[in-house]
Amino acid sequence: MDGEPLRVGLLGGGTVGSQVARLILEHGDDLAARIGRPLELVGIVVRNLDRPRPGLPASLLTTDAEGLVTREGIDIAIELIGGIDPAQDLILKAMSHGASVVTANKALLAAKGDELFGAAQHAGVDLYYEAAVAGAIPIVRPLSESLVGDEIQVVMGIVNGTTNYILDKMTAEGMDYQTALVQAQDLGYAEADPTADVEGHDAAAKAALLASLAFHTRVRGDQVHREGITGVAPQDIRAARGLGCVVKLLAVAKLLDDGQISVRVHPAMVPNTHPLASVKGAYNAIFVEAAAAGRLMFLGPGAGGAPTASAVVGDLVTVARNRSRGVVGPVQPMYNDHEVAPMGLVTTRYFVRLRVQDEPGVLAGVAGVFARHHISVQDVQQTPAGGKAGDASAELYLLTHEAKEADLLECVADLQASPQVQAAVRFMRVEGM
Structure with missing residues (x-):
């Protein structure tokens, strides 16, 4: 195999980061065959060097995030630490030092997408983020590439596995909200502080990214109307059943007749005949309506270490191929200026x-x-x-x-x-x- 190894720096050694590192280390030959050059994982940024991380060489672990992204010869930085700070600064520094970036950080992209994509274009590097929207479900590339010649009219989906699990338990087993939440926490589907999920913040960030892709207009997370599921009562679940519906937390992005776009996250009743109604447990699904392609459905695990790592490594392979050829992927065409409707x-x-x-x-x-x-x-x-x-x-x-x-x-x-x-x-x- 020709060429020097492509050097990869990994920011984050948590649930997803550790899975990504293991995939790179354990499947190096397969990945090299797909890319045309080998990958070399040169560092993994963690918060605590003393925490046991089976399968990850201690020699790769570091707490110096800035030192890793600015290290000479880094080709690709993978950002999995989440949040706005210091993730934004680290990504910008990696780009300014010539590294392409793969991230799963939906909150950052929804808040600072313009700046980050502008910086990537200015530096002539890639910024890929398939894992930020729906875990293992491939939706970014279908919207930005496969359907780019079509007119997308609606993108509507279940993009948070925690809330879908809770609502599914309330529907199928008659649980109240609090009981279903505790069960989700016990199973690891919900965090100890579930606010980001149950109040719709996570889904709103993803809705902003989906709307930006679908309508070629940059939408920020704070432009998304947001309601969570904490107010959903057993009476609402029973009433939905009487109407032949189920209750889901939906992310909805629609192109309106007047040229504005509606972008919102809220609980909704969905008819049992609709494809989204059958999505159970912690699964995610995204439903797309396009003028020519018609109705499309994307379904799969939306969260968890292995599914998210799969999407991250998929982006890594694509970015590495681009790097090997000396090119960057297609720039997101944000040529429209649709207003977000009140x-x-x-x-x-x-x-x-x-x-x-x-x-x-x-x-x-x-x-x-x-x-x-x-x-x-x-x-x-x-x-x-x-x-x-x-x-x-x-x-x-x-x-x-x-x-x-x-x-x-x-x-x-x-x-x-x-x-x-x-x-x-x-x-x-x-x-x-």
């Missing part, structure tokens, strides 16, 4: 649940409120509220046709102010119906 302008269908006095005229009054706000109701169901003896109240479940979010919020506010409504009015968006 959430109030978004249109979708809604499920509305409210508790009312069970007496004549109440249903007509509720229907009148919806009509005043130009919201068409497709279906209404009424059930006893199940309160104490003598409690003359009922639960109303309403399914709307498509409506504007701002109109729906005004409608809910009017319903809440009615003396006939006895508890907080709840609603959930319905997607894919």
